[in-house]
Amino acid sequence: MSTLSDLLAEHTKLSDAAAAHLQRLVAEWQLLADLSFADFLMSVRTENGDMVTVAQCRPNTASTVFPSDEVGSVADDPQLDRAVRADRVLREEDPEWFGSVAIRREAVPVGFPGADGPIAVLTRAVDLTHPRLPSPLELAYQDSANDLCQMVADGTFPHQEGNPRGLSTPRAGDGFVRVDANGIVVYASPNALSAFHRMGWTAELTHTRLSEVTTALLTDPFESDDVATVIDAAAGVSAPPATPYRDVGMRMEADARRATVLIRAVPLRPRGIGTGAVVLIRDVTEVKRRDLALISKDATIREIHHRVKNNLQSVSALLRLQARRTANPEARGALTEAVRRVASIALVHELLSGSVDEEVDLDEVVDRLVPILVDVASGDTSVGVRHRDRLGVLSAELAMPLVMVLTELIQNAIEHGFDGSDANREAGESQIEIVADRDVRRLLIAVRDNGSGLPDGFDVGSSDRLGLQIVQTLVSIELGGTLTMGASPTGRGTEVSVEIPLR
Incomplete structure (x- = not known):
């Protein structure tokens, strides 16, 4: 199966930066699908003018409306062209029937700073076959999803946040908290409440300031200050940290008295207007114990690269010593070139010894x-x-x-x-x-x-x-x-x- 990078290379001439933005979007759009209760398709315009689907995402919170694989097919939908030309989100008010399934489609152009118009377009497809009164959880999910989709069109989602510790991303179903622009909790899902209860919080979470709650629960004072800063900055309560998000990240692993949790804050800034943030939380107490074994293996691989680098440097030093003792100019030149080549290989192993992804x-x-x-x-x-x-x-x-x-x-x-x-x-x-x-x-x-x-x-x-x-x-x-x-x-x-x- 072709990867997204393969399909972009085959059908487009996007810049490296624009392709990287689409890669980040695909890495993050499971959150969009889960919050929307909808399938997502990503389409790009080919060199001959067609719209080709290059990626597909199904929700974990609802049944899919696209059971077949749509990747690689031509997207014959005039709404996509209209969304690209208008450069705004377009929604079909009337559902379209496919057999016994009623689907409402929404076209979301993908903005990118500096690009001449959208670089791709998303299709958000929702199953409306069985309409019913939405629950408070569904309303909170969909309200957040609408803000994020508008940010996709604005070119501000996903954020270029860093992940220096290689932390995973909590899903919406793990624990969902919506805070307003003042950092006050307006909704917390049952799984989020359970996670906070395991951390030691026994009172009601709604109408509290989330940063203050986490500060009271976490055991490390420096860690609690960092988490509170990230949550308040995402909500827009305080200025962002002095270090950019791409360097510190908007996700943190924190230890409470009774559990270890993974927290991620996603700012909501549709059209540049702050509406609060989505905070995802996941109890990773058991997962962390299992990760210790993988961390040990990763450290072993990096130690191997480090030792290979040391051995190559030793070989380089011996060759350099031999070159100095050689009277023959031609032999000395050959040994000097060998020193240089070995040193360049050693440099790559030195960088690999500090890399976690073999890059x-x-x-x-x-x-x-x-x-x-x-x-x-x-x-x-x-x-x-x-x-x-x-x-x-x-x-x-x-x-x-x-x-x-x-x-x-x-x-x-x-x-x-x-x-x-x-x-x-x-x-x-x-x-x-x-x-x-x-x-x-x-x-x-x-x-x-x-x-x-x-x-x-x-x-x-x-x-x-x-x-x-x-x-x-x-x-x-x-x-x-x-x-x-x-x-x-x-x-x-x-x-x-x-x-x-x-x-």
Whole structure:
């Protein structure tokens, strides 16, 4: 089955940032489906003008109205086009009958800051076959869902909140609390009441200030202050914390006297107007005990990466020592290149030792790798290396060979791009630039210098340089990409481009 990233790459040319926004929305829209008692479909406009469904979500709180898989099908619904053109939420007042099932559809455009109109559109489909008087829980759910759907159209949901501890997301059914703009509880579901009772709260929860209740229940005073700050900031009672949400997160795990709970606060700001917040709570006392075993395994994997890094650094040190003791210049050069290659692999393992998801931030790798490579530059010419564009995060299996490729290309430009033949070049003018262009389909990286350029008749395919042979092998076999070398578009120097698929 194709993933969302695969379908976006196949049918659209969305930017990397816009695709990431849709990924975050799909990661969070189970809350929308549960609060709406409705199915959700996400559709995008293809290059030929069709609307194709790329994701589907069914509610846990109601029966589905789409029993079949709609992903990949063409969404033949004029309401979607109208919602995109009007850039606002559109609702069908009269239900549409499919056999014995009456469905009311609502089209929700997906806004994204900086985009020229909606980047996608959601279909919210509700079963109206058996109408009845809604309960207080259903009214609270649907009122919150309407606010969140408007925030989707505004481009303000989901929030770019961080999750530094990798905490899971409570569901609406685990425990739902709605607070108003003053932080006062206006509704608490039975499961939420049970969770607070297990934490030690015995009084009525409605009409109390939720931040004060949690402060009284949590055992750690610093933890209780953090939870209270997050709840009040989400409701709009107080200013947001000095540290942005994307760094501290809007979800926390807290210990009370009798239980451990996971709390998440979701601000409600339809059209930029604060209406309060949704606070989800889940009792994770037993789950936490089981997670301790998984944490131990994760720590073991990271410790392995750490030890591999240490061993590679030891090998690098031995090779460096041998290079210093070798009188043969050719052998010394070969050993120095081996030191550099081993050091680049060790750097990736060092970053993996601190990662919880086996992913590598290429920008951090390049920023740490460049000074090491510049230090070994020979000659009197000062070479500056500039990292201009965002490379992003890649999985370990792609990052490892790509870091090796970048190491070889940067070092090759330093060693061979500036031969000192240009007498008019001033000291310190030699520059190497790393530029990148990334979208949902591929990553293009170019290493560009303003040196003396390629020699006449140079052919990368027939080159006998070991570094270029390593690059060609890694790009074609390990990364499945393409390598091109030619004159720099600035008219001076050389540009080496590597394009790899991300699908």
